[in-house]
Amino acid sequence: xxxxxxxxxxxxxxxxxxxxxxxxxxxxxxxxxxxxxxxxxxxxxxxxxxxxxxxxxxxxxxxxxxxxxxxxxxxxxxxxxxxxxxxxxxxxxxxxxxxxxxxxxxxxxxxxxxxxxxxxxxxxxxxxxxxxxxxxxxxxxxxxxxxxxxxxxxxxxxxxxxxxxxxxxxxxxxxxxxxxxxxxxxxxxxxxxxxxxxxxxxxxxxxxxxxxxxxxxxxxxxxxxxxxxxxxxxxxxxxxxxxxxxxxxxxxxxxxxxxxxxxxxxxxxxxxxxxxxxxxxxxxxxxxxxxxxxxxxxxxxxxxxxxxxxxxxxxxxxxxxxxxxxxxxxxxxxxxxxxxxxxxxxxxxxxx
Amino acid sequence: xxxxxxxxxxxxxxxxxxxxxxxxxxxxxxxxxxxxxxxxxxxxxxxxxxxxxxxxxxxxxxxxxxxxxxxxxxxxxxxxxxxxxxxxxxxxxxxxxxxxxxxxxxxxxxxxxxxxxxxxxxxxxxxxxxxxxxxxxxxxxxxxxxxxxxxxxxxxxxxxxxxxxxxxxxxxxxxxxxxxxxxxxxxxxxxxxxxxxxxxxxxxxxxxxxxxxxxxxxxxxxxxxxxxxxxxxxxxxxxxxxxxxxxxxxxxxxxxxxxxxxxxxxxxxxxxxxxxxxxxxxxxxxxxxxxxxxxxxxxxxxxxxxxxxxxxxxxxxxxxxxxxxxxxxxxxxxxxxxxxxxxxxxxxxxxx
Ligand SMILES: CC(C)[C@H](C(=O)O)[C@@H](O)C(=O)O
Ligand SMILES: CC(C)[C@H](C(=O)O)[C@@H](O)C(=O)O
Numbered sequence: 001x002x003x004x005x006x007x008x009x010x011x012x013x014x015x016x017x018x019x020x021x022x023x024x025x026x027x028x029x030x031x032x033x034x035x036x037x038x039x040x041x042x043x044x045x046x047x048x049x050x051x052x053x054x055x056x057x058x059x060x061x062x063x064x065x066x067x068x069x070x071x072x073x074x075x076x077x078x079x080x081x082x083x084x085x086x087x088x089x090x091x092x093x094x095x096x097x098x099x100x101x102x103x104x105x106x107x108x109x110x111x112x113x114x115x116x117x118x119x120x121x122x123x124x125x126x127x128x129x130x131x132x133x134x135x136x137x138x139x140x141x142x143x144x145x146x147x148x149x150x151x152x153x154x155x156x157x158x159x160x161x162x163x164x165x166x167x168x169x170x171x172x173x174x175x176x177x178x179x180x181x182x183x184x185x186x187x188x189x190x191x192x193x194x195x196x197x198x199x200x201x202x203x204x205x206x207x208x209x210x211x212x213x214x215x216x217x218x219x220x221x222x223x224x225x226x227x228x229x230x231x232x233x234x235x236x237x238x239x240x241x242x243x244x245x246x247x248x249x250x251x252x253x254x255x256x257x258x259x260x261x262x263x264x265x266x267x268x269x270x271x272x273x274x275x276x277x278x279x280x281x282x283x284x285x286x287x288x289x290x291x292x293x294x295x296x297x298x299x300x301x302x303x304x305x306x307x308x309x310x311x312x313x314x315x316x317x318x319x320x321x322x323x324x325x326x327x328x329x330x331x332x333x334x335x336x337x338x339x340x341x342x343x344x345x346x347x348x349x350x351x352x
Numbered sequence: 353x354x355x356x357x358x359x360x361x362x363x364x365x366x367x368x369x370x371x372x373x374x375x376x377x378x379x380x381x382x383x384x385x386x387x388x389x390x391x392x393x394x395x396x397x398x399x400x401x402x403x404x405x406x407x408x409x410x411x412x413x414x415x416x417x418x419x420x421x422x423x424x425x426x427x428x429x430x431x432x433x434x435x436x437x438x439x440x441x442x443x444x445x446x447x448x449x450x451x452x453x454x455x456x457x458x459x460x461x462x463x464x465x466x467x468x469x470x471x472x473x474x475x476x477x478x479x480x481x482x483x484x485x486x487x488x489x490x491x492x493x494x495x496x497x498x499x500x501x502x503x504x505x506x507x508x509x510x511x512x513x514x515x516x517x518x519x520x521x522x523x524x525x526x527x528x529x530x531x532x533x534x535x536x537x538x539x540x541x542x543x544x545x546x547x548x549x550x551x552x553x554x555x556x557x558x559x560x561x562x563x564x565x566x567x568x569x570x571x572x573x574x575x576x577x578x579x580x581x582x583x584x585x586x587x588x589x590x591x592x593x594x595x596x597x598x599x600x601x602x603x604x605x606x607x608x609x610x611x612x613x614x615x616x617x618x619x620x621x622x623x624x625x626x627x628x629x630x631x632x633x634x635x636x637x638x639x640x641x642x643x644x645x646x647x648x649x650x651x652x653x654x655x656x657x658x659x660x661x662x663x664x665x666x667x668x669x670x671x672x673x674x675x676x677x678x679x680x681x682x683x684x685x686x687x688x689x690x691x692x693x694x695x696x697x698x699x700x701x702x703x704x
Contacts, residue, residue, distance in 0.1 A: 091543040118475075121580050126473050143495075143511065148546040153515045155550035159495065160508040189594075191443040194500040198507035221597045225605035228473050228580065242541075245573045246598060253577040 003036035004307050007067040009044040009060065012089060013280025014290035014341075015073025021292035021345030022071065022299045025316060028352045029303070033312040040067070045075025045089035045280075055092030061100065069306040070097065071299060072275035077282040098139050103265040103273055104165070105172050106137040106244065107301070110251035110261060112231070115325065119256035119333065122228070131231035134180065135251055136173040137244025139265055141165045142195070144241045161195045161240065163202050168268065170206040173238035177213045183235035185216050187223050187243045199240060223247060227254060252277050259291030259332045260324075262298035264305050272306045274298040288340040291330040293320055296348060319351035355388035356659050359419040361396040361412065364441060365632025366642035366693075367425025373644035373697030374423065374651045377668060380704045381655070385664040392419070397427025397441035397632075407444030413452065421658040422449065423651060424627035429634040450491050455617040455625055456517070457524050458489040458596065459653070462603035462613060464583070467677065471608035471685065474580070483583035486532065487603055488525040489596025491617055493517045494547070496593045513547045513592065518554040520620065525590035526562040535566045535587035539575050539595045551592060575599060579606060604629050611643030611684045612676075614650035616657050624658045626650040640692040643682040645672055648700060671703035 006026075010019040023039055030037045042060040049055050055075070064070050075089040086092055097103065112120050112131040120127040138161075146158030170186075177184045186203045188196035200217055207215040218226065220243045226233065227247065231254055239247055252258055261277035276294030284290055297320060304313035323329065328347040331337050339347070358378075362371040375391055382389045394412040401407050407427070416422050427441040438444055449455065464472050464483040472479040490513075498510030522538075529536045538555045540548035552569055559567040570578065572595045578585065579602055591599055604610050613629035628646030636642055649672060656665035675681065680699040683689050691699075 085543050085549065088543060095544075121475050121478050123470075123473050123475050123479070127475070144544050146508070150546045150550055154512065155546040156498070156510055156512045157545045157547050158508055158510050160506065163505045189597075191437050191440060192447075192496050193509045194502045194507040195509050197437065198502055221601040224576065224598045224602040228602065228605040245541075246576045249573040250576040250580065250602070253580040 001034065001036065003038070004069070005038045005040065005067045006302070007064045007070045008039050008041045009070060010041065010073040011045040011075040011280060012047055012077050013074055013282045013285040015075065015280055017285070017288065017341050018276065018290050018292040018295040019071070019073045021341060021348075022295040024345055024349050025296050025352065026299050028349050029312040029315055032315070032352065033309060035307070035309065044072070044093050046077055046080045048093070049080060049083070049087070049089060055087060055089050056096050061096075064097065064101070069271065069302050070273040071302060072273050073295065074276060074278065074280035076280050095144065097273055098265060099145065101271055101273070102140060102267040104138060104140040104268070105169055105266045106139040106248075106263060107176070107266070108135040108137065108248045108251070108261065108263045108277060109133070110135065110248070110255045112255055113324070116257060116333065120254060121256055122231070122254060126230065129230070129232040131234070131254060133231065133234045133237055133251055134176055135237045135239060135244060135248040136169065136176060137239045137248060138165065138169040138241050142241035159193070159195050159242070161198060163198065166199050166202040167206055170203045170238060173236050174206060174210040174213050177236045178210060181235040182212055183214045183216070184238050185218050185223070185234055185236070186238040187218055187220050187247065188240070189220050190217070191219065195240070203238065220246070224250060227251065248277070257333060258294070259330065260293050260297070262294050262301050264298070264301040266305055270306050272302065274302040288342060289331055290341050291332050292341050292345045296320060296345070315352060316348070319348045322351045323347045353386065353388060355390070356421070357390045357392065357419045358654070359416045359422045360391050360393045361422060362393065362425040363397040363427040363632060364399055364429050365426055365634045365637040367427065367632055369637070369640065369693050370628070370642050370644040370647040371423070371425045373693060374647040376697055376701050377648050377704065378651050380701050381664040381667055384667070384704065385661060387659070387661065396424070396445050398429050398432045400445070401432060401435070401439070401441060407439060407441050408448050416449065416453070421623065421654050422625040423654060424625050425647065426628060426630065426632035428632050447496065449625055450617060451497065453623055453625070454492060454619040456490060456492040456620070457521055457618045458491040458600075458615060459528070459618070460487040460489065460600045460603070460613065460615045460629060461485070462487065462600070462607045464607055465676070468609060468685065472606060473608055474583070474606060478582065481582070481584040483586070483606060485583065485586045485589055485603055486528055487589045487591060487596060487600040488521065488528060489591045489600060490517065490521040490593050494593035511545070511547050511594070513550060515550065515554050518551050519558055522555045522558040522590060525588050526558060526565050529565045529588040530562060533587040534564055535568070536590050537568050537570050537575070537586055537588070538590040539570055539572050539599065540592070541572050542569070543571065547592070555590065572598070576602060579603065600629070609685060610646070611682065612645050612649070614646050614653050616650070616653040618657055622658050624654065626654040640694060641683055642693050643684050644693050644697045648672060648697070667704060668700070671700045674703050675699045
């Protein structure tokens with residue numbers, strides 16, 4: 001029978017507490033949908049730095065290589081901000097993991113749920129129209145990984161893209177749009193960047209294979225503006241690495257509910273890293289009040305994308321939806337709420 | 353007595369209509385504050401392409417070289433979107449003007465005026481706290497002007513910054529902060545980019561000369577998020593060329609009043625280009641309903657920064673404020689309003 005090995009990298013701050021709830025949920029759906037799971041924890045981020053001096057120890061990387069997917073919590077905190085950039089918890093773990101496993105495709109959904117429109121920092125006249133976007137971000141190319149260097153008086157970074165890199169992420173965006181509202185907005189700065197011109201040409205060619213999907217191009221500056229003015233106009237946003245970094249966080253801010261937003265980072269053979277969109281929130285760590293939903297929904301994405309366990313993924317998503325409707329939520333969603341991390345996790349488990 | 357020569361590049365769409373009002377206002381303050389003005393029009397953007405084939409004809413550039421400042425309207429429209437990037441109205445005029453005159457410093461203020469907080473697409477619980485930011489954007493370096501190129505299958509762009517380039521823009525930001533709320537938030541992506549690490553180091557060194565100013569660093573992705581969640585936390589934002597392009601438009605969206613926002617692009621000898629933050633708005637061009645205030649406030653910035661005519665600049669700003677308070681505004685500010693472009697211009701002139 002089916003069995004999946006999962007590397008569990010809980011990390012820092014609220015990571016361990018929310019991960020504990022996701023693990024409980026996974027155990028229940030494994031039982032219900034009859035598959036086996038082995039969850040193996042490993043050190044990452046600041047916790048790993050403290051124990052080994054490295055944000056991504058060799059043993060952790062080795063475990064990931066021998067697993068079917070990575071369930072990632074969150075990393076970082078004030079303790080480690082003074083370190084050199086490539087030693088820092090977030091960058092020092094996420095960038096090598098993305099590169100090692102060729103996780104070129106980052107998916108970050110962002111919604112304004114009608115029932116929770118008031119969570120959004122947007123005006124009700126805007127938020128009441130809703131938002132339901134999927135940000136498809138290229139994750140292993142661009143200015144993140146191009147040649148870079150510096151002297152005492154100068155520095156440079158290179159943004160590089162090939163047609164092949166653009167094609168594979170564009171295909172993901174169009175395929176996703178066919179299962180959503182059939183619209184792709186491709187983000188670039190083609191009035192300034194050569195990589196953007198190549199991006200635009202390539203995306204237009206890929207679009208020909210998806211005649212049912214409407215393609216529109218938008219400059220990054222205009223997109224940063226339009227997302228605030230009328231986020232309901234968007235369906236799938238297709239972005240390079242840097243623009244996707246910026247817009248996916250802007251989308252998360254607009255949704256107003258970081259604690260509800262999962263993400264998936266995939267390669268072409270279905271391997272993936274799954275993590276909540278929010279950070280390690282050191283200010284509330286250890287208090288039992290962190291929202292576990294983004295971590296639990298990240299686990300659902302893992303079941304869907306890496307294991308093809310669609311029914312189990314949907315069961316989790318429905319259980320989460322049910323709890324939201326019953327207002328069984330943590331304080332970030334409802335300041336009056338008395339439910340904590342464990343109570344919300346337990347309610348989702350009970351619903352399942 | 354003092355006399356200033358101004359190159360007037362009205363451009364396309366609503367450019368000419370709003371420029372006409374700014375010219376009237378300038379004539380009145382010149383008279384009142386006793387300086388001479390010569391306003392010489394020249395072709396730019398789509399209008400110039402239609403007449404000469406070039407978005408920035410040699411004659412226009414020559415006029416600018418012989419002027420004390422450039423008052424710019426807006427350029428572009430659907431007619432010219434099919435052109436190659438460097439022939440397009442906006443890019444083809446603005447980038448060469450910035451480079452020719454070394455306009456390294458772009459200033460874009462963005463406010464949520466308490467009386468007009470409802471213009472903002474942000475929720476009243478956020479917008480009622482107000483926003484008063486000045487975006488200081490480096491405008492002649494970075495990925496805009498670095499080496500770039502492409503083959504059939506690859507493309508690249510280079511972001512390059514020198515300490516000298518960073519220093520001069522940082523000084524502007526700190527000096528501006530001393531006249532505002534003494535806070536600079538420097539935007540970078542120092543966890544990924546070498547140019548950002550150099551940026552951060554250099555900004556910290558410059559900060560030592562401004563002990564009264566608080567410096568904070570923020571990653572671009574977090575800034576895109578924080579601006580939406582709590583824009584009132586910011587005073588001066590210091591950005592490189594690309595990040596400033598994105599955040600200044602995000603700020604404009606948050607202000608909700610593009611028609612009120614001016615901008616200044618300066619070099620180190622006081623020469624500058626002044627333009628409204630909004631675009632050419634071809635959909636409403638020729639209807640007499642465009643908001644002239646951003647263009648008029650851009651003229652005020654010209655008086656302040658290029659000519660040192662502080663009293664005249666303030667007189668314009670106060671007259672604009674007065675009209676806003678009297679609700680003498682165009683429809684973009686108040687949909688029920690019956691005031692058009694000329695009526696608002698006339699009211700500002702009358703107030704003066
Ligand atoms: C930590 C950092 C390098 C990373 C990125 O910029 O990709 C983060 O912001 C993210 O979006 O996952
Ligand atoms: C037209 C374009 C090249 C320009 C820029 O990106 O700088 C514009 O967006 C701006 O902000 O003035």
